[in-house]
Amino acid sequence: MTLPRPSALPSAPPCSPGLVPAEPGSPELFSPEPFSSQVRDHFSRRAASYDHQARLQQGVAWRLGRLCRDLPLPPGPSADLGAGSGLLSRALLAHRPDLQVEPPRQLDLCPELLARNPLAASARPWDLNGGLPPELDGAALLGSSFALHWLDDPAAQLRHWVGRLAPGGWLVLVVPLAGSFASWQAAAAAAAVPCTALPLPAGPTLVNAACSAGLEPHHCRQLRFSQAPCDGLASLRWLRQLGASASRQPPLGGGQLRRLLAHWPASPLQWQLLLLIGQKQRQARGS
């Protein structure tokens, strides 16, 4: 399916490689199609098990929802960007029943995940690499959890998102950062094989991008989490089951994969997350 991709932003630079090397013989092999098509295909294959696997995403969404309880929202639409099965919006609605009047629109690349979203009535398949749809102009609340890093140019899209907020509108964001998956990086270096983990954005780059577009951070923290799988194979399998296994790189060969796993330390998968909640300035600086 071809998704709408408006030309709101200049064309993005080539995208980074995906998270998980496909195992030899896997149907999820590298293909030269656009990265977002691969991302969609991988999430769609695992849509049925996403909520079951996404315990970290669920916990973080709940935390975000709680932090949004008392935000003074101006009038305007709201949206969950890269909403998937709606974990963030479900948490927002649990903490902010006032949003039930007009629930956040659910934008996502993957129709199969949106089909499992209880807010499907406000769902729209959408490729966020092309910017936001016009109906989100002057948004009161834009939320996004574990999705921005999948886009071709996260910093440019984040600037664009802040630009679409109404004065006094809120951005609520969680995104994995560079520094995550240290054990994978270390194993790849020790095994002398390419690390095919998705290169993740740097926290300061994202915060600067948001601030340059007029966001005033109210809550900005880097959080560390460890994921339960405690060896390389379990970690890669978990990412695959989550659907987070798209790659623009050719997969590692069987020998490379075995070397990688042999050097993977017996430690959980580590995440570094940026949690950013900020408000769009009511007036442009200097005015």
Ligand SMILES: C[S@@+](CC[C@H](N)C(=O)[O-])C[C@H]1O[C@@H](n2cnc3c(N)ncnc32)[C@H](O)[C@@H]1O
């Ligand atoms: C790890 S899931 C997170 C889903 C949800 N926000 C959560 O916290 O559970 C990443 C989501 O980003 C979506 N995504 C990735 N690239 C996208 C794009 N270019 N446009 C829209 N959605 C995208 C995927 O389809 C997937 O639903």
